[in-house]
Amino acid sequence: MLRYTLKRLALGILTVWFIATATFFGMHAVPGDPLSSDKSTTAKIRANLEAKYGLDKPLLTQYAIYLKNISQGDFGISFTQENRQVNDIIKEHFPISAILGILAIVFAALGGILWGALTALYRNRWPDSVIMFLVILGISVPSFVIAAISQMFLVNINAFAGTTILPVGGWGTVWHMIVPAMVLGLSTMAYLTRLMRSSMLEIVNTDYIRTAQSKGLPKTRIFSRHQLRNAILPVITVLGPAIAGITTGGFVVEIVFAIPGLGRYFVEAIQQLDYTVIMGTTVFYGAFLVFMVILVDLLYGWIDPRVRINP
Amino acid sequence: MSEPSTTTWHPSPSDFAPKPKHKSADAITRPAMSYWQDAWRRLKENKRALFSLYLIIGLVTFTLAGPYLWTIDPSAQDLDQIGITPGANRNVTIAPAYQPWYGPTNELYYDDDNALGLTLVGDATSQAVRLAWKSTLRGPGSAPYSDQFNHGYVIYRTLFALEPSDAFGLPLMETKNHFFEDRLDLQPTDYYYTVVALDSQGLETGQFATIALTVKRVITILEAQQRGLTKNGAVVEGDQIELALHPFGTDYLGRDMLARLIYGGQVSLFIGIFAPLLYVLLGVIYGSIAGFMGGGIDQLMMRFADFAVALPFLLFMILLKVIFGIGPGESGVLPMLVAMVILLWPAPARLVRGQILQIREESYVSASQLLGASTNYLIFRHMIPNTMGVILVTITFQVPSAIFTEAFLSFIGMGVAPPTPSWGSMCNDGIKSMLTRPHELFFPALFISITVLAFNLLGDGLRDSLDARMRNRE
Numbered sequence: 001m002l003r004y005t006l007k008r009l010a011l012g013i014l015t016v017w018f019i020a021t022a023t024f025f026g027m028h029a030v031p032g033d034p035l036s037s038d039k040s041t042t043a044k045i046r047a048n049l050e051a052k053y054g055l056d057k058p059l060l061t062q063y064a065i066y067l068k069n070i071s072q073g074d075f076g077i078s079f080t081q082e083n084r085q086v087n088d089i090i091k092e093h094f095p096i097s098a099i100l101g102i103l104a105i106v107f108a109a110l111g112g113i114l115w116g117a118l119t120a121l122y123r124n125r126w127p128d129s130v131i132m133f134l135v136i137l138g139i140s141v142p143s144f145v146i147a148a149i150s151q152m153f154l155v156n157i158n159a160f161a162g163t164t165i166l167p168v169g170g171w172g173t174v175w176h177m178i179v180p181a182m183v184l185g186l187s188t189m190a191y192l193t194r195l196m197r198s199s200m201l202e203i204v205n206t207d208y209i210r211t212a213q214s215k216g217l218p219k220t221r222i223f224s225r226h227q228l229r230n231a232i233l234p235v236i237t238v239l240g241p242a243i244a245g246i247t248t249g250g251f252v253v254e255i256v257f258a259i260p261g262l263g264r265y266f267v268e269a270i271q272q273l274d275y276t277v278i279m280g281t282t283v284f285y286g287a288f289l290v291f292m293v294i295l296v297d298l299l300y301g302w303i304d305p306r307v308r309i310n311p
Numbered sequence: 312m313s314e315p316s317t318t319t320w321h322p323s324p325s326d327f328a329p330k331p332k333h334k335s336a337d338a339i340t341r342p343a344m345s346y347w348q349d350a351w352r353r354l355k356e357n358k359r360a361l362f363s364l365y366l367i368i369g370l371v372t373f374t375l376a377g378p379y380l381w382t383i384d385p386s387a388q389d390l391d392q393i394g395i396t397p398g399a400n401r402n403v404t405i406a407p408a409y410q411p412w413y414g415p416t417n418e419l420y421y422d423d424d425n426a427l428g429l430t431l432v433g434d435a436t437s438q439a440v441r442l443a444w445k446s447t448l449r450g451p452g453s454a455p456y457s458d459q460f461n462h463g464y465v466i467y468r469t470l471f472a473l474e475p476s477d478a479f480g481l482p483l484m485e486t487k488n489h490f491f492e493d494r495l496d497l498q499p500t501d502y503y504y505t506v507v508a509l510d511s512q513g514l515e516t517g518q519f520a521t522i523a524l525t526v527k528r529v530i531t532i533l534e535a536q537q538r539g540l541t542k543n544g545a546v547v548e549g550d551q552i553e554l555a556l557h558p559f560g561t562d563y564l565g566r567d568m569l570a571r572l573i574y575g576g577q578v579s580l581f582i583g584i585f586a587p588l589l590y591v592l593l594g595v596i597y598g599s600i601a602g603f604m605g606g607g608i609d610q611l612m613m614r615f616a617d618f619a620v621a622l623p624f625l626l627f628m629i630l631l632k633v634i635f636g637i638g639p640g641e642s643g644v645l646p647m648l649v650a651m652v653i654l655l656w657p658a659p660a661r662l663v664r665g666q667i668l669q670i671r672e673e674s675y676v677s678a679s680q681l682l683g684a685s686t687n688y689l690i691f692r693h694m695i696p697n698t699m700g701v702i703l704v705t706i707t708f709q710v711p712s713a714i715f716t717e718a719f720l721s722f723i724g725m726g727v728a729p730p731t732p733s734w735g736s737m738c739n740d741g742i743k744s745m746l747t748r749p750h751e752l753f754f755p756a757l758f759i760s761i762t763v764l765a766f767n768l769l770g771d772g773l774r775d776s777l778d779a780r781m782r783n784r785e
Contacts, residue, residue: 015621140764
């Protein structure tokens with residue numbers, strides 16, 4: 001287990017290096033350069049600026065400096081916001097995205113397991129049909145449309161009540177988080193519901209359920225002790241990729257609900273071509289996702305003893 | 312077997328004669344079916360999948376045949392009908408050409424209901440709305456009205472009925488006149504005009520008057536002729552004619568929604584179908600090479616795929632879009648396609664490699680080899696048909712995510728460049744005005760949802776019908 005963990009971690013670090021390299025050379029292939037958008041710069045000022053940001057050095061030297069800085073956790077200084085460190089930007093905005101993402105994951109996982117179990121229990125009866133219809137809808141409607149519609153809904157509810165029941169946008173209190181987290185988690189929840197349903201239905205036909213039934217265990221006990229606990233396993237496997245989906249899905253929700261998270265900041269940086277922020281955020285997100293997937297895989301090995309053998 | 316009877320049994324020689332041979336017992340009575348015939352038969356039994364297939368064919372036909380049936384240019388603006396909803400009233404009255412107005416000339420009956428006596432002069436038409444008022448504002452004490460207390464007025468306009476707590480709306484003008492003519496982008500709806508008197512400091516006083524009016528759409532003969540609305544014969548002033556038809560309404564720039572949905576569908580479906588086709592093809596080639604080669608090459612190729620698959624997709628999608636850039640006059644569809652192919656090939660490559668490795672170990676492949684089958688025969692008879700099903704299902708399931716990706720990128724402004732429409736960018740436009748004109752968001756969102764839904768259901772059906780293990784399991 002320890003060897004496996006170390007191997008995964010080493011591969012993860014290699015992957016992050018790959019992401020950083022791809023980002024670095026990708027950003028240097030962008031037509032134009034970060035200083036070209038500045039107000040009329042004389043050659044002298046330009047040279048000074050290039051020296052300040054280290055742009056006058058050869059590409060490979062820049063790459064070496066960049067890697068060294070990243071390995072020390074330093075992503076450099078923003079181009080458009082004078083004297084603001086990319087680290088500070090991440091430190092300030094990432095917790096907001098993280099809280100939103102965690103809430104969304106919790107919502108998606110709990111909802112997915114609950115609805116999936118329900119549909120399996122009421123297989124081919126009306127609760128199953130209704131939930132599966134909603135699930136299909138949740139998978140088929142783009143997240144920004146759901147975000148926009150829920151916002152419209154909030155506006156109407158608040159107008160109807162005459163006061164602000166739930167805020168339409170912004171960030172600050174718990175009330176601000178509820179609707180965005182639900183919207184963000186919705187498609188993942190729909191996906192998990194489907195997965196949970198098929199996994200539940202698969203387990204109904206297993207030997208140990210049959211054994212439990214023939215032992216005369218009460219139905220509720222079979223359901224809670226044998227069916228549910230084993231059906232959750234495949235749901236946990238996809239949580240890793242789901243975290244990735246929710247992180248990027250957060251962009252849309254953050255934009256629509258005016259939440260000052262890192263995703264919205266990234267989109268803004270892209271639009272302003274803020275090179276260091278784009279690179280820093282990409283590498284940071286990439287590393288975050290890589291290690292999240294590793295974490296979920298390790299967690300899975302801990303929960304399900306069958307996969308603990310060296311794969 | 313019958314019960315052993317208690318009566319005595321006398322065997323006769325005929326009992327030991329061989330039974331007649333059953334010639335038809337192992338005959339193949341049902342017609343032989345190839346893999347694809349069987350898959351098609353199973354798919355046809357799945358009503359949802361079949362319906363989805365027809366829906367997809369219908370959508371593709373809609374976008375491809377649409378431009379020939381509905382010949383309106385998607386970027387042409389109909390300035391008479393901006394942001395109209397589907398089925399809106401298209402009637403328009405022919406009016407005389409616009410004449411400048413310098414205030415009321417004849418004696419007017421001013422409205423007594425409101426403080427300033429605000430009143431409408433003439434008809435409220437889309438050509439002009441003319442208002443006049445007579446100040447009842449008095450000086451200090453009970454000094455009679457005189458022009459020295461006229462410090463000017465502000466005129467506001469809004470689309471919503473005013474509540475006591477509301478603002479007056481859009482300030483149009485500040486004037487010392489007692490009349491005002493509004494010609495600013497008048498649409499045939501209800502408007503609420505408010506005139507507020509100013510004090511000597513130029514600040515708003517509590518003296519105001521509001522008037523509600525319905526604007527009637529008019530058009531001059533010349534305009535009607537220019538826009539080809541006078542179908543046959545001459546028209547005279549006062550006639551009612553119909554404006555151009557927009558079955559799905561128009562957007563915030565007056566562009567025909569149906570035409571934009573058709574052309575936007577071309578972009579969205581092109582990316583949605585061709586991007587998965589290309590990157591799955593690339594993945595299939597890469598994965599099958601790795602799977603066939605095996606050993607060190609396989610390991611090396613797959614480690615690289617592992618790295619590529621770990622790239623955060625949407626971040627790099629955005630990054631690649633920035634790298635490629637969009638030149639002037641380009642739609643940005645091709646860069647998006649290329650970026651998707653660059654980023655998404657590893658997943659199908661892994662899948663196909665796994666399949667190839669699995670099939671290589673199957674006993675029917677060994678049997679085929681034992682019978683002397685050549686490599687070519689193995690590849691074309693066993694490997695390809697047995698992976699085709701999985702590949703087809705993968706492509707079908709990748710289509711919705713490709714469509715979503717296009718929509719997402721267009722939503723954050725990194726997608727196709729205007730004026731090229733795509734369903735995603737139309738949604739992005741529609742969200743901005745969703746409270747007043749929901750149809751601009753509704754239609755593109757509906758088309759995206761239907762397409763994604765159809766591909767998802769078709770994918771489910773294909774998976775069930777193509778999976779060889781599901782065969783003979785009814």
